[in-house]
Amino acid sequence: MTSRRLVTLLLAAAALLHPVVATAATDGPSEPPPSAPATGVPAEVSDWFAEEGGDAVADLGEELTLGPARRVATWNEAYVAGEEPEVPATPVQEWVAAAVRRGAEAPEAVGVVRAGAADGSLQLLDVTEDAELAAALHEVPSGTVVIRDDTVEGWFGLLDGEVWPLTEGARSVLQGSLPAEVFQEFLAAWRGEAPPAAVPSTTEDDGGTLSPxxxxxxxxxxxxxxxxxxxxxxxxxxxxxxxxxxxxxxxxPEDGDGDGDGPRQERPEG
Structure with missing residues (x-):
């Protein structure tokens, strides 16, 4: 096992054992900045959420607004199997948006609207009172890939090669954030798949450096x-x-056996 691979495995193990270690080991967006309008969303999807989203969240309460729609992805099967570390997720025909109540001090995340286009036309899938996911969707930066993992019943975020958990279910697997190629080993092991043969180098010129x-x-x-x-x-x-x-x-020792310096008794001659 090379020193680079040993370092990679130790960093990944630290991620499961302690959130502070995982966060300090990488520069990933463990606390993303406030959200910006999502990019790459088709116009018809944005129009659907603008027109139908208000009615969909009516049961969640009054004075609710929907945040930007974000496309949903799932883990790439090859990535889970320990291959293609550069392609962790595959987009699906599904979008989510956070329902938020605008307050005087700060917005309050209330729930999530999920819509899909399995048959070509966008339809409402469900509306859930998932305040945790709603808050995460409201905070993640634009361009974040939102990954739904039904196995752990959780959601992950992926941006610039970094993976981090968005909900409690995802935090049962990962604490903090990790590079996607490092997290791949744990995801594969967690699902019982074979780990990759080697973890690619994160830099091109670190081959001659000594392991810390x-x-x-x-x-x-x-x-x-x-x-x-x-x-x-x-x-x-x-x-x-x-x-x-x-x-x-x-x-x-006995007198006869020793070599003492005292006088020796002479035997009479007979």
Whole structure:
């Protein structure tokens, strides 16, 4: 395993364990700026939401307005299978818009209108009181790909190669934001697919640089060596103490067996 791949896997693991680590590891838009009018939406879709959207959200309350319609995407099957990391999502014939109540201080996200054009004509799919998704749709910047994931019952955002969760269901898989090629490994593993053979480099000129984990590895190995050395010295000292105790408890040698300096008794000649 190369050092670049090791760094990639560690960053991705940190994303699942702690949101602060995931956010600090990348420059992704974990807190996107206020929304701008969505681009790439067909005129007929915008017209439908402008004409039909008001009636659709009537049951959610009064004085509601719809935000810009945003096209929905789903994960690319090849991306989930560990291939094509540069194409994470595929657009579908579906659009969503946030229903917002304009307040004196700040707008209040109330719900979401979802429309689809499976048979060629745009039709209302559902209206939900999903304030969390509505707030996310209202805040994401223009150009964000909104990804619906029915497996986790959540929504993700994708912009400039960065993936981040929009709703609670998505946060069960990812905290903070990650590059799409890094998140691909976890999405594939989470769904039981094979991970990609190699994670592409995010830069072209980083091949000759050393991994930032190398100094950490050196420190860990040095610490392990010191610990082994101290343990060995402790065991040797313990063995010497045990030997001294054993020697102190042994009985003194007999007179006849020793080479003492005292006078030796002579045997009478017979």
């Amino acid at each position: 984990l190398i100094p950490i590895g050196v420190i860990v190995l040095a610490g392990a060596g010191v610990a082994i050395l101290l343990l060995r010295q402790y065991r040797q000292a313990d063995s010497r103490i045990a030997a001294d105790v054993h020697a102190g408890m042994a009985p003194p």
